[in-house]
Amino acid sequence: MSEANIAGPKGAPAPLPRGGSVKNVYYSLLGLGGSELLGRILTTGAALVAIFSTVTIVVFITMKGISTFTTDGVGVMDFLFSASWSPDRPLADGGPQVGVLAFILGSVLVSLLAVSISAPLSITCAVFIVEIAPFWGQRFLQPAIELLAGIPSVVYGYIGLSLMVPFIREHLGGLGFSVLAGFLVLSVMILPTIVSILTDTLKSLPRDYKEAALALGSTRWQTIRLVLLPAARSGLVTGTVLGLARAFGECLAVQMVIGNTRAIPTSILDPVTTLTSAIAMDMGNTPMGSLWNNSLWSMGLILLTMSFFSILVVRYGVSKGGMTR
DSSP: OOHHHHHOSTTSOOOOOTTOOHHHHHHHHTSTTHHHHHHHHHHHHHHHHHHHHHHHHHHHHHHHHTHHHHTSOOOHHHHHHOOOEETTOOGGGTOOEEOOHHHHHHHHHHHHHHHHHHHHHHHHHHHIIIIIOHHHIIIIIHHHHHHHTTSOHHHHHHHIIIIIHHHHHHHTOSOSOSHHHHHHHHHHHHHHHHHHHHHHHHHHSOHHHHHHHHHTTOOHHHHIIIIIHHHTHHHHHHHHHHHHHHHHHOOHHHHTTSBOOOSOOSSTTSOBOOHHHHHHHHGGGSOTTSHHHHHHHHHHHHHHHHHHHHHHHHHHHHHHHHHHO
């Protein structure tokens, strides 16, 4: 059979050749139109796998997370707004208590303080890379910052444990394991995320913005502050929220330097525990289906909800940024 007969008319899918052999069917798929069909099958299959995996994870965590309230009878308000955490307390002593307020406050405090430090530094670095020194900034500084994203979390934690914790203990007092050590480590870890997104956003801005501002007599600083940064607001929102989401979900590095004390902190020098640290420390030591284990899954559900909220904020920020341009 000739190649022309296999391919069929131009623009039409290749007909299945007679004989029905595997080789003929294979050649038919590779003909004009067959490759498009094969590509659609592969991409659709990959998309379905991604959707199925996401839905399965969400449903599984949700079902396990709500077991604390549906099976064990714990009140939602008691769970979220109580700081008493004694899941293994015997009934003779009052029964188990599973309030996670201290863990939530620890996660929020460490993450917000980390972002409050990292976001201004990221804006400064991105502006320097794109506008102040674009040649060696993009050639040396940006790769150096992006290299930070490839460093394992345990390395950050070990550096904080070896250098930061002793420094805080000797010069500021306390044990050294503290909120301060946690958010300083986190601020370095989320820096590449915010810098990369904001740098790409500044690079994607039309040159007309800058040229028009300079033509009107604006200085370079006025152009950056009044024109470029407002135009890059969507990238700033996206980078900051994604950095905050990573800070919420970070576990190992933070766990190594915060002290893991289950109490509400009153100072940045106090030790604290986050949601991720509590899950990592206790999950392997609890029987599946117990109140303690279900409570840890409920903490995971809280983290998942925070992630969804972050995604919604990013999408809203990007859409608003696109509308204002």
